[in-house]
Amino acid sequence: MELYNDNPTIDFLKSDKKIDENRQGEAFKEIGEVLDPKKKNFYIESYGCSMNFSDSEIVASILLDNGYQPTKNMEIADLILINTCSIREKAEDTVRKRLRIFDKVKKNRPGTLVGVLGCMAERLKKKLLEQEKLVDLVVGPDAYRDLPKLISTAEDGDKGVNVFLSREETYADISPIRLQSNGVTAFISIMRGCDNMCSFCVVPFTRGRERSRDTFSIVAEATQLFNNGFREVTLLGQNVDSYKWENPETKETVNFAQLLEAVAKVNPLLRIRFSTSHPKDITDEVLTTMASYENICKYIHLPVQSGNSRVLGLMNRTYDREWYMERVNKIYEIMPDCAISSDIIAGFCTETEEEHQDTLSMIEFSRYIISYMFVYSERPGTPAAKKYKDDVPHETKKRRLHEIIMLQGKVSLETNQADIGKTFKVLIEGSSKRSDADFKGRNSQNKMVIFPKVDGYKPGDYIPVLIKKVTSATLLGEAQINE
Numbered sequence: 001m002e003l004y005n006d007n008p009t010i011d012f013l014k015s016d017k018k019i020d021e022n023r024q025g026e027a028f029k030e031i032g033e034v035l036d037p038k039k040k041n042f043y044i045e046s047y048g049c050s051m052n053f054s055d056s057e058i059v060a061s062i063l064l065d066n067g068y069q070p071t072k073n074m075e076i077a078d079l080i081l082i083n084t085c086s087i088r089e090k091a092e093d094t095v096r097k098r099l100r101i102f103d104k105v106k107k108n109r110p111g112t113l114v115g116v117l118g119c120m121a122e123r124l125k126k127k128l129l130e131q132e133k134l135v136d137l138v139v140g141p142d143a144y145r146d147l148p149k150l151i152s153t154a155e156d157g158d159k160g161v162n163v164f165l166s167r168e169e170t171y172a173d174i175s176p177i178r179l180q181s182n183g184v185t186a187f188i189s190i191m192r193g194c195d196n197m198c199s200f201c202v203v204p205f206t207r208g209r210e211r212s213r214d215t216f217s218i219v220a221e222a223t224q225l226f227n228n229g230f231r232e233v234t235l236l237g238q239n240v241d242s243y244k245w246e247n248p249e250t251k252e253t254v255n256f257a258q259l260l261e262a263v264a265k266v267n268p269l270l271r272i273r274f275s276t277s278h279p280k281d282i283t284d285e286v287l288t289t290m291a292s293y294e295n296i297c298k299y300i301h302l303p304v305q306s307g308n309s310r311v312l313g314l315m316n317r318t319y320d321r322e323w324y325m326e327r328v329n330k331i332y333e334i335m336p337d338c339a340i341s342s343d344i345i346a347g348f349c350t351e352t353e354e355e356h357q358d359t360l361s362m363i364e365f366s367r368y369i370i371s372y373m374f375v376y377s378e379r380p381g382t383p384a385a386k387k388y389k390d391d392v393p394h395e396t397k398k399r400r401l402h403e404i405i406m407l408q409g410k411v412s413l414e415t416n417q418a419d420i421g422k423t424f425k426v427l428i429e430g431s432s433k434r435s436d437a438d439f440k441g442r443n444s445q446n447k448m449v450i451f452p453k454v455d456g457y458k459p460g461d462y463i464p465v466l467i468k469k470v471t472s473a474t475l476l477g478e479a480q481i482n483e
């Protein structure tokens with residue numbers, strides 16, 4: 001997943017949102033706006049990967065159907081929810097800190113319920129109730145339909161707990177409420193869970209078995225988003241390349257390449273992105289499908305984790321350095337303009353200095369436009385925690401991470417410099433954070449492009465932009481409009 005967030009996401013109640021037709025006016029209230037006094041208010045914060053943010057939109061939908069309305073002011077909430085991440089120890093620490101803050105709110109407003117959702121709820125289960133006295137609800141990622149029942153249990157003074165992991169649940173029929181939306185880009189969950197068992201990773205334990213969502217419901221959601229003015233969807237799953245859905249009537253199966261094609265055909269003006277691709281599963285069929293549709297973005301998030309084959313073996317990633325390099329070569333062969341990004345772990349168990357050098361050389365080889373880089377954090381219960389010693393000293397891990405970050409910064413800058421003088425089709429997402437006189441948007445390669453606003457153009461429009469200057473994070477340009 002590409003979004004790692006250590007900050008709460010509560011700025012979702014803006015009034016200029018385009019949302020599901022049947023929800024118009026219901027979901028988003030300006031702060032200060034009068035909330036319906038007959039309804040109960042919920043407040044939600046999300047942490048972790050895009051999957052979690054997408055799940056919070058499902059949760060919001062379920063709550064709206066049960067008489068709740070969202071607020072971004074936790075002081076007036078009847079229900080405070082935190083959708084949590086367990087991927088690294090730090091992610092869990094952040095959640096515990098937020099719970100301390102909620103505790104204060106609860107003391108001022110007795111009766112407020114506090115619920116922990118998501119991966120940390122699933123990992124710790126009832127233990128969380130012992131560790132965190134203020135928590136009233138513990139709800140795992142497959143149990144959100146049960147929320148209304150769990151809330152009434154908690155209102156009666158008991159604790160509401162459901163951490164049952166399902167083999168079927170995909171929430172296919174629930175129309176998500178677009179929290180935090182810019183009205184242009186949206187996430188669509190296409191599968192849940194993960195069957196891969198990378199040795200360092202907690203996700204198979206917190207999200208359960210992999211299952212794919214009904215293709216028709218995905219295409220229908222993309223169509224509805226397009227009709228509501230959205231112009232870009234990101235198809236989400238821990239391993240999108242293993243998407244496989246069997247039509248119960250025809251018994252035909254749909255693979256990821258076919259799903260991509262089906263969504264690409266919704267409308268040529270709807271851009272398609274996806275995340276995350278697993279190097280062992282990304283097929284030539286996916287690459288050629290990407291190449292055949294202009295609206296499938298030329299960008300692949302292809303986490304390598306380590307550039308060394310022995311370490312990759314210990315990680316149980318099931319590919320080696322050579323396999324990964326072959327996939328990268330194939331991507332550039334089929335789509336010379338494609339951008340690749342990565343996730344990298346520094347200092348996995350027993351990693352030597354030489355093996356770390358292999359990770360550095362992989363960054364140069366793959367020409368990642370960006371990487372999400374972490375020090376290895378041992379997670380209780382994972383295969384790595386059981387089998388290997390977390391024996392790389394923290395100082396060494398940090399130094400290796402620093403080297404990785406420095407090199408990636410240099411490569412990012414170089415790949416951006418190579419874009420100077422090129423013109424890209426940019427989808428306008430909104431005003432630049434720094435200046436209201438500028439628009440921000442992305443090119444197909446997922447690079448952020450900033451350029452002075454042009455009359456007659458608005459978020460959701462495509463515009464050609466000539467790149468004039470770059471930093472390691474952004475392309476700066478000028479729109480190319482024939483007046």
Ligand code: SAH
Nearest residue numbers: 001200201238276303343344374375376377
């Ligand atoms: N499904 C995605 C990854 C999801 S987790 C994939 O397979 O690529 C996001 C990233 O967090 C991982 O790619 C990995 O780089 C990092 N990560 C996962 N577990 C970790 C751990 N125990 N310590 C440090 N980083 C970890």
Ligand code: SF4
Nearest residue numbers: 194196197198201203
């Ligand atoms: Fe974790 Fe591996 Fe699954 Fe990604 S593919 S979620 S790293 S187990």
Ligand code: F3S
Nearest residue numbers: 048049085086087119
């Ligand atoms: Fe995502 Fe964190 Fe769970 S990365 S799947 S929210 S452990």
